[in-house]
Amino acid sequence: MSIRNPTSKSRETGSADTRDFPSWFSRVQRLSMVRTTPIPVMDNPPDTILTKGLGLSYVSVFNEGIDYSVGDNLTPAREAIFQATIRVTGVDEIGRITSVAVQKPGCYESSSSELLDVTGGTGSGARFTASYNAGVASAIYNGKTTQRQDETAFDYLGYDIQDNTSGSGYRGNGVQNGTQCQIAWVSDAPYLELRLIGGNYQGDLYVNGARISAEAIKTDTSGSPYLYAVDWAGVSDIREYRLCGINTGFGGINTELQYSIWTPDENHKPIIWIMGDSYTVGIGATQGSFNYFRIMCDALGAIGLADGISGAGWTSIQPDRIPQQRVEMKLGSITRQPNFVFFAMGYNDANAGHIELLKTNFRASVKKVRELCPLAQIVNIGPATPLGKASVLTAIREAEMELCEELAIPYIDIDDWVNQYNKQMYTGSDNTHPTDAGHAFIGIREAKTISKII
Structure with missing residues (x-):
């Protein structure tokens, strides 16, 4: 069974919340909008x-040259990532430069104390002293x-x-x-x-x-x-x-x-905040957009904000890793409250054997979420099984399922999605973290499963 969604009691008594998931999820399901593959790179990308470099911030005339005109655009004669543009703003009666301005700072790998020769314009012979500043680098003219x-x-x-x-x-x-x-x-x-x-x-x-x-x-x-x-x-x-x-x-x-x-109008898009571990960080994926959580949110059309900490779990005791403290730090200062709060931990708790601490921290985290984000729906994703079922992971899974029943939280069961038969397809060489294919496999399946909860 992939979903456990208790609905029999009220949340105030420690049991089920009888509210349905927002119509957004059912709308996604009805219109078959859930993607079955990760979002690809666009066909015609920019x-x-x-x-990384320095921009030309200021120039002063060293040699005035001759025959230049106001409005001439001069290009520094030095190697550049993006070339600068110097504009002539004043000349005398024979075209000697009296004033200039930097119109495009350009971008250079390093500064130079040498006099700056230039090309372009109507005249010849001008040279400048130059100053560089990393904060002004740009390839844009004016x-x-x-x-x-x-x-x-x-x-x-x-x-x-x-x-x-x-x-x-x-x-x-x-x-x-x-x-x-x-x-x-x-x-x-x-x-x-x-x-x-x-x-x-x-x-x-x-x-x-x-x-x-x-x-x-x-x-x-x-x-x-x-x-x-x-x-x-x-x-x-x-x-x-x-x-x-x-x-x-x-x-x-x-x-x-x-x-x-x-600013965009994003009020129509639901926000999902997730507290997780190295899977949520995206370890094993070659880039962040291959992360299972990002893939899941992309598939659902949601905005996802991931709070992943490698090695963290329900039984973490290090400062800033204790789950309820993470909830308070992050959701207590988040710029927009999420519509959904997901928990996705448990794998790192498997060898600790501290089930009672897990239960204590889980309950405290749920309580804190409901204090800080009272309108958010909480969803729990069970522990991953990168090599297949294991007794220690089963114990964590059973504890989380019990807690979800008690606290009226839908439980997304991913037990044995990755198993002894398909692990070579989806688990990396460290025998723990997903490959790109594994992140996609988990993310798409989670999106399909979650879209059925209404």
């Missing part, structure tokens, strides 16, 4: 490039930055969103930034530059609900600014974006002046 704090532009889904490095100008979770944060916006720009920072960020960008790349966005830990450029080859269209990742440091978006960014 060109993307992730860069562009603008929509700032990270702009609530009319960006919708954050995370925990106590704030600037996460003093003075850095980058935003992310204020509570455990190593857990997931999502940023959504809409734009008509044909070219955007997402401003990120090197803090071990790992994320994926969705556009109109589809993945735009088979490779995750990953930064180093240097603290240096990054640009993630998204180029639609000059085609302006209204597109909805969602950036999903961990260790988030988001600094806003660069666009050309004539284009806009605004």
Whole structure:
């Protein structure tokens, strides 16, 4: 039996909640909207490039040259990721340059103390001294930055969103930034530059609900600014974006002046928050969008926010890992309350033998969810069986099923979905975590199972 959905008693007496699941789930089922495969990379994705470098922030005239004209655009004669543009703003009667301005900062791997030669324009012989700054790098001519704090532009889904490095100008979770944060916006720009920072960020960008790349966005830990450029080859269209990742440091978006960014209308989409372990982190998947929980939410048409901690379980005793404390930290500071709260733990409790502690923490977590998110429906997903049934996992499963019956929580039983016969297809070489195929197998089956609960 895949679903246990007790309905006989009231929640206030410690038993079933007689409320149906929202009509959203039944609507998904009726219209056969649940996907049977993970969302693929879109057929015509934009060109993307992730860069780290310095922009040209200021130039001053060293040699005036001759025969230049106001309005000339000059290009630095040095190797670049994106070339800068220097615009001539003043000349004398014989075309010697008297003033210039940086119109496009460009992006360079390093600064240089050498005089800057240039090409282009109507004249010759001009040279400049130059200053570089990582914070201004851009390939956009005379562009603008929509700032990270702009609530009319960006919708954050995370925990106590704030600037996460003093003075850095980058935003992310204020509570455990190593857990997931999502940023959504809409734009008509044909070219955007997402401003990120090197803090071990790992994320994926969705556009109109589809993945735009088979490779995750990953930064180093240097603290240096990054640009993630998204180029639609000059085609302006209204597109909805969602950036999903961990260790988030988001600094806003660069666009050309004539284009806009605004917040999407996401009130019609249900939010699922999940507390889980390394499966929920996505260990074994080659990128975050191959994670079983993301696949499940994509299949259901929901927005999912994952709180996964590797090695965590119902019997965790380390600070910030005790389940009811995780619930309080995260749901107590979440930017929008979820419609559904999922629990997906148990595998890491199998060898502890502390069933009573599991029960205590499970009950306390349910109580805390119902205090913080009284309208949310709680669902419990049973422990995984990466190599098939095992007596210790069976004991955890039975304890969770008993608790779900007591507390009126639907139980999604994934026992033996992955088993001794199919483990080579779905479990990785560590004999614990799913492969990409395993994450997809679990995520799609969970979506189909959950969609039947009404």
